[in-house]
Amino acid sequence: MTEKWDAxxxxxxxxxxxxxxxxxxxxxxxxxxxxxxxxxxxxEEYYTDYPGCAGRSLHRFAxxxxxxxxxxxxxxxKYLEASSPKGIVFxxxxxxxxxxxxxxxxxxxxxxxxxxxxxxNSNLVLWxxxxxxxxVRLDILRLRDDGTFDGDALETALARGVxxxxxxxxxxxxxxxxxxxxxxxxxxxxxxxxxxxxxxxAPHRQVHLDRDGxxxxxxxxxxxxxxxxxxxxxxxxxxxxxxxxxxAGGETVEWSTLTEHVLRPVPHRFEAGLQNYAGVxxxxxxxxFLQSAGLEEIEAHDRAINAHVTRELEGEPRLRRLGPAxxxxxxxVFAFALRGIDPHDAALFxxxxxxxxxxxxxxxxxxxxxxxxLDGNVRASFYLYTNMADADRLIAGVRELLERMPDAxxxxxxxxxxxxxxxxxxxxxAAGSSTAAARSxxxxxxxxxxxxxxxxxxx
Ligand SMILES: Cc1ncc(COP(=O)(O)O)c(C=O)c1O
Numbered sequence: 001m002t003e004k005w006d007a008x009x010x011x012x013x014x015x016x017x018x019x020x021x022x023x024x025x026x027x028x029x030x031x032x033x034x035x036x037x038x039x040x041x042x043x044e045e046y047y048t049d050y051p052g053c054a055g056r057s058l059h060r061f062a063x064x065x066x067x068x069x070x071x072x073x074x075x076x077x078k079y080l081e082a083s084s085p086k087g088i089v090f091x092x093x094x095x096x097x098x099x100x101x102x103x104x105x106x107x108x109x110x111x112x113x114x115x116x117x118x119x120x121n122s123n124l125v126l127w128x129x130x131x132x133x134x135x136v137r138l139d140i141l142r143l144r145d146d147g148t149f150d151g152d153a154l155e156t157a158l159a160r161g162v163x164x165x166x167x168x169x170x171x172x173x174x175x176x177x178x179x180x181x182x183x184x185x186x187x188x189x190x191x192x193x194x195x196x197x198x199x200x201x202a203p204h205r206q207v208h209l210d211r212d213g214x215x216x217x218x219x220x221x222x223x224x225x226x227x228x229x230x231x232x233x234x235x236x237x238x239x240x241x242x243x244x245x246x247x248a249g250g251e252t253v254e255w256s257t258l259t260e261h262v263l264r265p266v267p268h269r270f271e272a273g274l275q276n277y278a279g280v281x282x283x284x285x286x287x288x289f290l291q292s293a294g295l296e297e298i299e300a301h302d303r304a305i306n307a308h309v310t311r312e313l314e315g316e317p318r319l320r321r322l323g324p325a326x327x328x329x330x331x332x333v334f335a336f337a338l339r340g341i342d343p344h345d346a347a348l349f350x351x352x353x354x355x356x357x358x359x360x361x362x363x364x365x366x367x368x369x370x371x372x373x374l375d376g377n378v379r380a381s382f383y384l385y386t387n388m389a390d391a392d393r394l395i396a397g398v399r400e401l402l403e404r405m406p407d408a409x410x411x412x413x414x415x416x417x418x419x420x421x422x423x424x425x426x427x428x429x430a431a432g433s434s435t436a437a438a439r440s441x442x443x444x445x446x447x448x449x450x451x452x453x454x455x456x457x458x459x
Contacts, residue, residue, distance in 0.1 A: 005301060008293055009385045011036040018355075025356040025390035030172050030200060030333060030381035032222050035286070039225060042285040043278040053274050055251060065277050072284035073267070079287045080202065080217065082234050083210040089233040089240065089267040090280050094199040095122040096246075097218035097233035098166070100270060101195050102126045104243030109135030111163040114192075116141045116178075117371065118171055121364045123197045127166070141167070147176040147324030154183065158190040165194045169201035169217075173365045173379075174323025175333025177201060181212045188213060193239065199223050199231075203383070204302060204332050206295050215239040221279075225286030230279040233270070240266045247272040293384050302331040302382045305391050309334045309380065312395045318402055322377060337377040338398070340407050346378050346398075354397035356380075356390070 009015060012034045017023050026034060046068075052061030054069040070085070077085040091097045102113075103126070113127045117140050130136035141157050144150055158165070165187040170177045180196060187194045195216040198207060202217075203224035209217055216239060221230035233240075245252055245263070249272040253261040263269040290298065306327035313319055313336070322335040338346055347360035361376045362369045369376060380394055 004293075004297075005384070005387060008036075009387060011038065011289075012385050013037060013040070015385060020355070022355040025354070025393045027380040027382065027386065027390060027394060028357050028359050029203075029383035029386070030175075030223070030379065031359050032228065033203060033225050033383055034385060035227060035282075036225055036289050038289055039227065039282040039286045043227060043282040046278040046281050054277060055268075065281075068281055069275070069277060072280050075284040075287050076232050076234070079207075079291065080219075080232075080234050081206070081208045081210055082217075084237060086237045086266055087209075087235050087240060089235070089270040090275060091231045091233050091270075092229045092276075093222070093231040094197055094218035094220045097216075097231055098123055098195065098197060099126055100233050100246045101164075101216045101218075101235075101243060102130060102166075103246050105164065105193075106242070106244065107134045107136050107163070110137060111135070112137045112139050112161060114139045114141055114157050114162045114165045114167075116143050116167050118143050118173055118365060118368050119166075119168060120172055120197065121366065123166055123168065124367060145323075147174070147329050149179055149182070151182060151186065154186055158186060158192060162187070162190065162192040165192050167194075167196060169196045169198040169207075170204070170332075171323070172200050172333075173363050173368060174335050175200070175330030175381075176323050177205075177329075180207075180214060184213050184215075200332070203290070204295070205299050209234055209236075221283035221286060224283075225289055226283030227279045227286075230276060230283040237266050240270070243270070245269050245272065249273055251275075290384075298384045299331055301384060302386075303328050305382045305386055305388065306331055306334055308388060309391050309394060313398060316398070316402060318407055319398070332383065333379060333381050335377055335379040336398075337374070338402060338405075341401065341405050343376045343378045346401055349401050350378075350394065350397040353400065354393045356393050356397050358394070 014034045015023055015026065046065065050061045050064035050068075052059065052063075052065045054062065054066040056062060073085040073088045073090075076082075076088045082088060089097070089100065091100060107130065113130070113136055115123060115127060115138065127136065127138045131138060139157055139160065139162065141153060165183065167178055167183065169180055184194045193215045195218065196214060198217045199220040200223070201207060202219045207217065215236055217234040219232050219234070221232065222228045251274075252264060252269045252272045254264050255262055310321070310327045313334075314321060318339040320337045320339065322337070323330045323333070327334070337343065343360040347358050350356040350358055359379045359381070363376075363379060382391075
Protein backbone atom coordinates (compact mmCIF):
# COMPACT_ATOMS: atom_id res chain seq x y z
CA MET A 1 0.00 0.00 0.00
CA THR A 2 2.85 2.38 0.87
CA GLU A 3 4.16 1.89 -2.67
CA LYS A 4 0.90 3.19 -4.07
CA TRP A 5 1.10 6.36 -1.97
CA ASP A 6 4.80 6.80 -2.76
CA ALA A 7 4.02 6.57 -6.47
CA UNK A 8 1.23 9.14 -6.06
CA UNK A 9 3.49 11.46 -4.09
CA UNK A 10 6.14 11.26 -6.79
CA UNK A 11 3.69 12.88 -9.23
CA UNK A 12 3.76 16.19 -7.32
CA UNK A 13 6.68 18.34 -8.47
CA UNK A 14 6.33 20.71 -5.49
CA UNK A 15 7.36 17.86 -3.18
CA UNK A 16 10.81 17.44 -4.71
CA UNK A 17 13.81 17.93 -2.38
CA UNK A 18 14.81 21.58 -2.14
CA UNK A 19 18.17 23.34 -1.83
CA UNK A 20 18.39 22.58 1.89
CA UNK A 21 18.14 18.88 1.04
CA UNK A 22 14.71 18.51 2.59
CA UNK A 23 11.41 17.75 0.93
CA UNK A 24 8.65 20.12 1.98
CA UNK A 25 6.21 18.65 4.47
CA UNK A 26 3.16 20.38 3.06
CA UNK A 27 0.38 20.17 5.64
CA UNK A 28 -1.76 23.02 4.32
CA UNK A 29 -3.88 21.22 1.74
CA UNK A 30 -7.11 22.46 3.34
CA UNK A 31 -6.06 25.90 2.13
CA UNK A 32 -4.88 24.78 -1.27
CA UNK A 33 -3.80 21.40 -2.55
CA UNK A 34 -0.70 20.70 -4.59
CA UNK A 35 -0.95 19.93 -8.27
CA UNK A 36 0.22 16.69 -9.92
CA UNK A 37 2.24 16.66 -13.12
CA UNK A 38 -0.82 15.38 -15.01
CA UNK A 39 -2.68 18.63 -14.27
CA UNK A 40 0.28 20.75 -15.33
CA UNK A 41 0.53 18.73 -18.55
CA UNK A 42 -3.17 19.21 -19.32
CA UNK A 43 -2.86 22.96 -18.97
CA GLU A 44 0.25 23.09 -21.11
CA GLU A 45 -1.44 20.91 -23.71
CA TYR A 46 -4.29 23.41 -23.96
CA TYR A 47 -1.94 26.31 -24.68
CA THR A 48 0.32 24.37 -27.00
CA ASP A 49 -2.16 22.20 -28.91
CA TYR A 50 -5.62 23.85 -29.06
CA PRO A 51 -5.55 27.35 -27.59
CA GLY A 52 -9.02 28.40 -28.73
CA CYS A 53 -12.15 29.60 -26.98
CA ALA A 54 -15.09 27.29 -26.51
CA GLY A 55 -18.52 27.78 -28.02
CA ARG A 56 -17.73 30.69 -30.35
CA SER A 57 -15.47 30.11 -33.34
CA LEU A 58 -15.84 27.09 -35.60
CA HIS A 59 -12.19 26.34 -36.30
CA ARG A 60 -10.43 23.21 -35.09
CA PHE A 61 -8.88 24.73 -31.96
CA ALA A 62 -12.26 26.03 -30.86
CA UNK A 63 -13.96 22.72 -31.64
CA UNK A 64 -11.39 20.80 -29.65
CA UNK A 65 -11.59 23.02 -26.59
CA UNK A 66 -15.40 23.14 -26.75
CA UNK A 67 -15.50 19.38 -26.71
CA UNK A 68 -13.02 19.12 -23.84
CA UNK A 69 -14.72 21.84 -21.81
CA UNK A 70 -18.04 19.97 -21.95
CA UNK A 71 -16.24 16.71 -21.18
CA UNK A 72 -14.81 18.42 -18.07
CA UNK A 73 -18.37 19.28 -17.05
CA UNK A 74 -19.24 15.63 -17.39
CA UNK A 75 -16.21 14.62 -15.29
CA UNK A 76 -17.30 16.90 -12.44
CA UNK A 77 -20.92 15.72 -12.68
CA LYS A 78 -19.82 12.11 -12.31
CA TYR A 79 -17.38 12.92 -9.54
CA LEU A 80 -20.07 14.68 -7.50
CA GLU A 81 -22.78 12.21 -8.54
CA ALA A 82 -24.85 15.09 -9.85
CA SER A 83 -27.97 14.27 -11.85
CA SER A 84 -26.66 15.89 -15.03
CA PRO A 85 -23.73 17.87 -16.43
CA LYS A 86 -26.29 20.65 -16.90
CA GLY A 87 -25.98 21.15 -13.16
CA ILE A 88 -22.26 21.98 -13.31
CA VAL A 89 -21.32 25.67 -13.50
CA PHE A 90 -17.65 26.59 -13.71
CA UNK A 91 -16.66 29.41 -11.39
CA UNK A 92 -13.44 30.69 -9.81
CA UNK A 93 -13.88 29.15 -6.37
CA UNK A 94 -16.45 28.16 -3.79
CA UNK A 95 -16.73 31.77 -2.63
CA UNK A 96 -17.99 32.72 -6.06
CA UNK A 97 -20.25 29.65 -6.19
CA UNK A 98 -21.93 30.69 -2.93
CA UNK A 99 -22.30 34.23 -4.28
CA UNK A 100 -23.94 32.97 -7.47
CA UNK A 101 -26.62 31.39 -5.29
CA UNK A 102 -26.92 34.15 -2.70
CA UNK A 103 -27.01 37.01 -5.16
CA UNK A 104 -29.07 35.02 -7.64
CA UNK A 105 -32.06 33.97 -5.54
CA UNK A 106 -35.01 36.33 -5.82
CA UNK A 107 -35.32 37.25 -2.16
CA UNK A 108 -38.39 38.62 -0.49
CA UNK A 109 -38.07 40.91 2.50
CA UNK A 110 -38.01 38.81 5.67
CA UNK A 111 -36.74 35.61 3.97
CA UNK A 112 -34.45 33.71 6.33
CA UNK A 113 -31.07 32.10 5.71
CA UNK A 114 -29.74 29.61 8.23
CA UNK A 115 -25.97 29.17 8.65
CA UNK A 116 -23.96 27.51 11.42
CA UNK A 117 -21.79 29.32 13.94
CA UNK A 118 -18.70 27.78 12.33
CA UNK A 119 -18.82 29.00 8.75
CA UNK A 120 -15.96 30.27 6.64
CA ASN A 121 -16.38 33.97 5.83
CA SER A 122 -17.27 32.84 2.32
CA ASN A 123 -20.52 31.46 3.72
CA LEU A 124 -21.23 34.30 6.14
CA VAL A 125 -20.26 37.75 4.91
CA LEU A 126 -22.55 37.58 1.90
CA TRP A 127 -25.58 36.77 4.06
CA UNK A 128 -24.72 39.59 6.43
CA UNK A 129 -24.68 41.93 3.47
CA UNK A 130 -28.01 40.71 2.14
CA UNK A 131 -29.65 41.90 5.36
CA UNK A 132 -29.54 45.66 4.75
CA UNK A 133 -29.51 45.24 0.96
CA UNK A 134 -32.48 42.91 0.47
CA UNK A 135 -34.09 42.42 3.86
CA VAL A 136 -32.77 38.86 4.30
CA ARG A 137 -32.67 37.68 7.92
CA LEU A 138 -29.73 35.63 9.12
CA ASP A 139 -30.33 32.82 11.63
CA ILE A 140 -27.52 30.95 13.35
CA LEU A 141 -27.47 27.23 14.09
CA ARG A 142 -25.20 26.58 17.08
CA LEU A 143 -23.07 23.47 16.67
CA ARG A 144 -21.80 21.32 19.49
CA ASP A 145 -18.07 21.60 20.12
CA ASP A 146 -17.69 17.79 20.32
CA GLY A 147 -18.65 17.48 16.64
CA THR A 148 -21.96 15.64 17.11
CA PHE A 149 -24.93 16.99 15.18
CA ASP A 150 -28.08 18.21 16.91
CA GLY A 151 -31.02 17.47 14.59
CA ASP A 152 -33.49 18.94 17.11
CA ALA A 153 -31.71 22.30 17.01
CA LEU A 154 -32.01 22.24 13.22
CA GLU A 155 -35.73 21.42 13.47
CA THR A 156 -36.28 24.32 15.86
CA ALA A 157 -34.50 26.69 13.47
CA LEU A 158 -36.38 25.37 10.43
CA ALA A 159 -39.70 25.77 12.21
CA ARG A 160 -39.18 29.55 12.01
CA GLY A 161 -39.60 29.31 8.25
CA VAL A 162 -36.23 29.27 6.51
CA UNK A 163 -35.81 29.92 2.78
CA UNK A 164 -32.22 28.64 2.47
CA UNK A 165 -30.07 26.46 4.72
CA UNK A 166 -26.42 27.18 3.90
CA UNK A 167 -23.90 25.06 5.80
CA UNK A 168 -20.42 23.65 5.44
CA UNK A 169 -20.23 19.98 4.55
CA UNK A 170 -16.81 19.60 6.16
CA UNK A 171 -15.36 22.31 8.39
CA UNK A 172 -12.05 23.92 7.51
CA UNK A 173 -11.62 24.75 11.17
CA UNK A 174 -11.68 21.30 12.77
CA UNK A 175 -12.40 18.83 9.95
CA UNK A 176 -15.79 17.65 11.22
CA UNK A 177 -18.55 16.87 8.72
CA UNK A 178 -22.27 17.52 8.83
CA UNK A 179 -24.87 14.91 7.76
CA UNK A 180 -25.82 16.15 4.30
CA UNK A 181 -28.68 13.76 3.69
CA UNK A 182 -30.36 14.33 7.06
CA UNK A 183 -30.03 18.11 6.77
CA UNK A 184 -31.35 18.12 3.21
CA UNK A 185 -34.35 15.95 4.10
CA UNK A 186 -35.25 18.03 7.12
CA UNK A 187 -34.82 21.28 5.18
CA UNK A 188 -36.93 20.06 2.26
CA UNK A 189 -39.63 18.89 4.68
CA UNK A 190 -39.87 22.52 5.77
CA UNK A 191 -39.80 23.84 2.19
CA UNK A 192 -36.25 25.24 2.43
CA UNK A 193 -33.53 24.98 -0.20
CA UNK A 194 -30.07 23.72 0.81
CA UNK A 195 -26.64 24.96 -0.15
CA UNK A 196 -23.56 23.11 1.04
CA UNK A 197 -20.12 24.60 1.09
CA UNK A 198 -18.39 21.40 0.02
CA UNK A 199 -14.90 22.67 -0.57
CA UNK A 200 -13.37 20.69 2.32
CA UNK A 201 -15.47 17.57 1.69
CA ALA A 202 -15.34 16.97 -2.05
CA PRO A 203 -11.52 16.59 -2.12
CA HIS A 204 -11.68 13.72 0.34
CA ARG A 205 -14.88 11.74 0.11
CA GLN A 206 -17.66 10.64 -2.17
CA VAL A 207 -20.44 13.17 -2.49
CA HIS A 208 -23.90 11.99 -3.59
CA LEU A 209 -25.64 15.13 -4.82
CA ASP A 210 -28.42 13.44 -6.75
CA ARG A 211 -29.09 10.70 -4.19
CA ASP A 212 -29.16 13.21 -1.33
CA GLY A 213 -31.31 15.72 -3.23
CA UNK A 214 -28.87 18.61 -2.63
CA UNK A 215 -29.99 21.83 -4.31
CA UNK A 216 -26.64 23.64 -4.48
CA UNK A 217 -23.07 22.54 -3.74
CA UNK A 218 -19.99 24.77 -3.87
CA UNK A 219 -16.44 23.52 -4.42
CA UNK A 220 -12.97 24.90 -5.10
CA UNK A 221 -11.02 22.74 -7.52
CA UNK A 222 -7.75 24.21 -6.19
CA UNK A 223 -8.37 22.23 -3.01
CA UNK A 224 -8.65 19.02 -5.02
CA UNK A 225 -5.52 18.99 -7.20
CA UNK A 226 -6.74 21.61 -9.66
CA UNK A 227 -5.07 24.91 -10.60
CA UNK A 228 -5.75 28.06 -8.60
CA UNK A 229 -8.89 30.01 -9.30
CA UNK A 230 -11.02 27.08 -10.45
CA UNK A 231 -14.22 25.86 -8.86
CA UNK A 232 -17.70 24.60 -9.46
CA UNK A 233 -21.21 25.45 -8.42
CA UNK A 234 -23.11 22.21 -8.74
CA UNK A 235 -26.86 22.27 -8.52
CA UNK A 236 -30.07 20.59 -9.49
CA UNK A 237 -30.77 22.13 -12.89
CA UNK A 238 -34.27 23.14 -11.70
CA UNK A 239 -32.77 24.87 -8.66
CA UNK A 240 -30.17 26.66 -10.79
CA UNK A 241 -32.98 27.76 -13.07
CA UNK A 242 -34.36 29.91 -10.22
CA UNK A 243 -31.18 32.03 -10.04
CA UNK A 244 -30.62 35.34 -11.73
CA UNK A 245 -27.09 35.17 -13.21
CA UNK A 246 -24.61 37.11 -11.13
CA UNK A 247 -22.64 38.34 -14.13
CA ALA A 248 -24.33 39.35 -17.37
CA GLY A 249 -22.68 39.46 -20.77
CA GLY A 250 -21.25 37.46 -23.64
CA GLU A 251 -21.93 33.71 -23.75
CA THR A 252 -24.87 34.01 -21.36
CA VAL A 253 -27.52 34.80 -23.98
CA GLU A 254 -29.16 33.09 -26.96
CA TRP A 255 -29.59 36.45 -28.68
CA SER A 256 -29.99 40.11 -27.95
CA THR A 257 -31.43 43.23 -29.51
CA LEU A 258 -30.55 46.78 -28.51
CA THR A 259 -33.24 46.63 -25.85
CA GLU A 260 -33.53 43.02 -24.67
CA HIS A 261 -32.00 39.55 -24.56
CA VAL A 262 -32.91 35.92 -23.99
CA LEU A 263 -30.74 33.94 -21.61
CA ARG A 264 -29.14 30.65 -22.62
CA PRO A 265 -30.21 27.55 -20.72
CA VAL A 266 -28.52 26.45 -17.50
CA PRO A 267 -25.54 26.16 -16.96
CA HIS A 268 -24.28 28.42 -19.79
CA ARG A 269 -26.18 31.49 -18.60
CA PHE A 270 -23.89 31.59 -15.55
CA GLU A 271 -20.58 31.41 -17.43
CA ALA A 272 -20.13 34.95 -18.69
CA GLY A 273 -17.23 35.90 -20.94
CA LEU A 274 -14.24 33.91 -22.02
CA GLN A 275 -13.58 31.14 -19.52
CA ASN A 276 -10.49 29.76 -17.81
CA TYR A 277 -10.17 26.87 -20.27
CA ALA A 278 -6.69 25.77 -19.26
CA GLY A 279 -7.76 25.85 -15.62
CA VAL A 280 -10.97 23.91 -16.12
CA UNK A 281 -9.27 21.25 -18.24
CA UNK A 282 -6.54 20.94 -15.62
CA UNK A 283 -9.12 20.75 -12.84
CA UNK A 284 -10.90 17.89 -14.61
CA UNK A 285 -7.64 15.98 -14.82
CA UNK A 286 -7.15 16.60 -11.09
CA UNK A 287 -10.52 15.02 -10.43
CA UNK A 288 -9.63 12.04 -12.60
CA PHE A 289 -6.42 11.68 -10.60
CA LEU A 290 -8.46 11.53 -7.39
CA GLN A 291 -10.82 9.00 -8.92
CA SER A 292 -8.00 6.74 -9.94
CA ALA A 293 -6.43 6.97 -6.46
CA GLY A 294 -9.87 6.07 -5.02
CA LEU A 295 -11.78 8.36 -2.68
CA GLU A 296 -12.34 5.71 -0.02
CA GLU A 297 -8.63 4.93 -0.04
CA ILE A 298 -7.75 8.61 0.19
CA GLU A 299 -10.00 9.05 3.20
CA ALA A 300 -8.52 5.96 4.88
CA HIS A 301 -5.03 7.30 4.14
CA ASP A 302 -5.85 10.72 5.69
CA ARG A 303 -7.36 8.93 8.68
CA ALA A 304 -4.29 6.75 9.30
CA ILE A 305 -1.97 9.78 9.27
CA ASN A 306 -4.28 11.77 11.49
CA ALA A 307 -4.65 8.86 13.94
CA HIS A 308 -0.85 8.72 14.24
CA VAL A 309 -0.51 12.47 14.85
CA THR A 310 -3.40 12.46 17.30
CA ARG A 311 -2.01 9.48 19.24
CA GLU A 312 1.46 11.02 19.47
CA LEU A 313 0.50 14.58 20.32
CA GLU A 314 -2.61 14.29 22.43
CA GLY A 315 -0.60 13.37 25.49
CA GLU A 316 1.13 16.77 25.43
CA PRO A 317 -0.38 18.62 28.40
CA ARG A 318 -0.16 22.05 26.76
CA LEU A 319 -1.75 20.98 23.49
CA ARG A 320 -5.48 21.51 23.03
CA ARG A 321 -7.00 19.86 19.99
CA LEU A 322 -10.08 21.30 18.31
CA GLY A 323 -13.10 19.33 17.15
CA PRO A 324 -14.09 15.70 17.61
CA ALA A 325 -11.80 13.50 19.72
CA UNK A 326 -11.86 10.65 17.20
CA UNK A 327 -9.60 11.40 14.19
CA UNK A 328 -11.95 9.30 12.06
CA UNK A 329 -14.51 12.09 12.53
CA UNK A 330 -12.06 14.71 11.17
CA UNK A 331 -9.77 12.64 8.89
CA UNK A 332 -8.03 15.42 7.03
CA VAL A 333 -7.55 17.98 9.82
CA PHE A 334 -5.58 18.12 13.07
CA ALA A 335 -6.18 21.57 14.55
CA PHE A 336 -4.56 22.54 17.82
CA ALA A 337 -3.50 25.33 20.13
CA LEU A 338 -0.37 25.28 22.29
CA ARG A 339 -0.81 26.98 25.63
CA GLY A 340 1.40 30.05 25.91
CA ILE A 341 2.51 29.96 22.27
CA ASP A 342 1.22 32.28 19.58
CA PRO A 343 -0.12 30.14 16.70
CA HIS A 344 1.69 32.23 14.07
CA ASP A 345 4.95 31.79 15.94
CA ALA A 346 4.34 28.05 16.07
CA ALA A 347 3.73 27.99 12.31
CA LEU A 348 6.92 29.94 11.60
CA PHE A 349 8.92 27.70 13.91
CA UNK A 350 7.61 24.54 12.22
CA UNK A 351 8.36 25.91 8.77
CA UNK A 352 11.80 27.32 9.51
CA UNK A 353 12.97 24.50 11.73
CA UNK A 354 11.32 21.46 10.28
CA UNK A 355 10.15 22.40 6.79
CA UNK A 356 6.60 21.72 7.96
CA UNK A 357 4.00 24.03 6.42
CA UNK A 358 0.83 24.49 8.42
CA UNK A 359 -1.84 27.17 8.61
CA UNK A 360 -2.16 29.42 11.62
CA UNK A 361 -4.70 32.02 12.70
CA UNK A 362 -8.45 32.04 12.54
CA UNK A 363 -8.82 30.28 9.20
CA UNK A 364 -11.35 32.84 7.90
CA UNK A 365 -13.79 31.74 10.59
CA UNK A 366 -13.22 34.87 12.69
CA UNK A 367 -16.75 34.73 14.08
CA UNK A 368 -16.14 31.38 15.79
CA UNK A 369 -13.02 32.67 17.55
CA UNK A 370 -14.64 35.98 18.44
CA UNK A 371 -17.52 34.18 20.17
CA UNK A 372 -15.06 32.17 22.25
CA UNK A 373 -12.57 34.98 22.76
CA LEU A 374 -9.83 32.83 21.28
CA ASP A 375 -6.95 34.10 19.24
CA GLY A 376 -6.60 31.37 16.65
CA ASN A 377 -4.77 28.09 16.45
CA VAL A 378 -2.60 25.93 14.22
CA ARG A 379 -4.06 23.61 11.60
CA ALA A 380 -2.29 20.70 9.95
CA SER A 381 -4.21 19.19 7.05
CA PHE A 382 -3.48 15.94 5.26
CA TYR A 383 -4.02 14.67 1.76
CA LEU A 384 -3.15 11.81 -0.54
CA TYR A 385 0.48 12.93 -0.95
CA THR A 386 1.09 13.33 2.81
CA ASN A 387 3.22 10.56 4.28
CA MET A 388 4.13 9.36 7.77
CA ALA A 389 7.49 11.12 7.52
CA ASP A 390 5.62 14.43 7.16
CA ALA A 391 3.54 13.52 10.18
CA ASP A 392 6.65 12.64 12.18
CA ARG A 393 8.25 15.95 11.30
CA LEU A 394 5.17 17.76 12.58
CA ILE A 395 5.25 15.74 15.80
CA ALA A 396 8.97 16.38 16.31
CA GLY A 397 8.55 20.08 15.56
CA VAL A 398 5.70 20.55 18.02
CA ARG A 399 7.62 18.66 20.71
CA GLU A 400 10.73 20.73 20.17
CA LEU A 401 8.75 23.95 20.31
CA LEU A 402 7.07 22.93 23.56
CA GLU A 403 10.42 21.98 25.02
CA ARG A 404 12.00 25.31 24.07
CA MET A 405 9.10 27.46 25.19
CA PRO A 406 8.50 27.25 28.90
CA ASP A 407 4.89 27.20 29.92
CA ALA A 408 3.60 30.63 30.90
CA UNK A 409 2.29 30.67 34.46
CA UNK A 410 -1.52 30.76 34.51
CA UNK A 411 -2.77 34.30 34.61
CA UNK A 412 0.03 35.82 32.56
CA UNK A 413 -0.71 37.38 29.23
CA UNK A 414 1.04 34.62 27.32
CA UNK A 415 -1.23 31.97 28.79
CA UNK A 416 -4.40 33.96 28.23
CA UNK A 417 -5.89 34.40 24.79
CA UNK A 418 -4.93 37.76 23.37
CA UNK A 419 -7.83 40.14 22.87
CA UNK A 420 -9.61 39.48 19.64
CA UNK A 421 -8.84 42.18 17.11
CA UNK A 422 -9.80 42.76 13.53
CA UNK A 423 -6.69 41.07 12.18
CA UNK A 424 -4.48 38.23 13.28
CA UNK A 425 -0.92 39.15 14.25
CA UNK A 426 1.38 39.70 11.33
CA UNK A 427 4.69 37.97 10.90
CA UNK A 428 6.33 41.20 11.95
CA UNK A 429 4.39 41.21 15.21
CA ALA A 430 4.99 37.51 15.69
CA ALA A 431 8.70 38.17 15.62
CA GLY A 432 8.36 40.37 18.66
CA SER A 433 5.90 38.20 20.53
CA SER A 434 6.28 35.89 23.47
CA THR A 435 7.49 33.05 21.33
CA ALA A 436 10.22 35.04 19.70
CA ALA A 437 12.58 33.55 22.26
CA ALA A 438 12.03 30.14 20.71
CA ARG A 439 12.94 31.54 17.37
CA SER A 440 15.86 33.69 18.35
CA UNK A 441 17.96 30.54 18.33
CA UNK A 442 17.35 28.65 15.10
CA UNK A 443 15.52 25.36 15.55
CA UNK A 444 17.77 22.31 15.80
CA UNK A 445 19.62 21.40 12.65
CA UNK A 446 18.97 24.63 10.77
CA UNK A 447 20.44 28.02 10.24
CA UNK A 448 17.03 29.65 10.34
CA UNK A 449 16.08 32.40 7.94
CA UNK A 450 14.81 35.90 8.30
CA UNK A 451 11.20 36.63 7.56
CA UNK A 452 11.11 40.30 8.41
CA UNK A 453 8.81 42.14 6.10
CA UNK A 454 6.74 39.12 5.14
CA UNK A 455 3.11 39.81 4.52
CA UNK A 456 0.61 39.93 7.32
CA UNK A 457 -1.94 37.15 7.46
CA UNK A 458 -5.62 37.84 7.50
CA UNK A 459 -6.10 34.86 9.79
C1 LIG B 1 -14.98 25.67 4.32
C2 LIG B 1 -14.47 26.67 3.33
N1 LIG B 1 -15.34 27.43 2.67
C3 LIG B 1 -14.96 28.34 1.77
C4 LIG B 1 -13.62 28.54 1.50
C5 LIG B 1 -13.22 29.55 0.48
O1 LIG B 1 -12.63 28.89 -0.57
P1 LIG B 1 -12.11 29.73 -1.82
O2 LIG B 1 -11.19 30.75 -1.29
O3 LIG B 1 -11.48 28.73 -2.69
O4 LIG B 1 -13.33 30.34 -2.43
C6 LIG B 1 -12.67 27.79 2.18
C7 LIG B 1 -11.23 28.03 1.96
O5 LIG B 1 -10.39 27.60 2.69
C8 LIG B 1 -13.10 26.82 3.11
O6 LIG B 1 -12.23 26.08 3.76
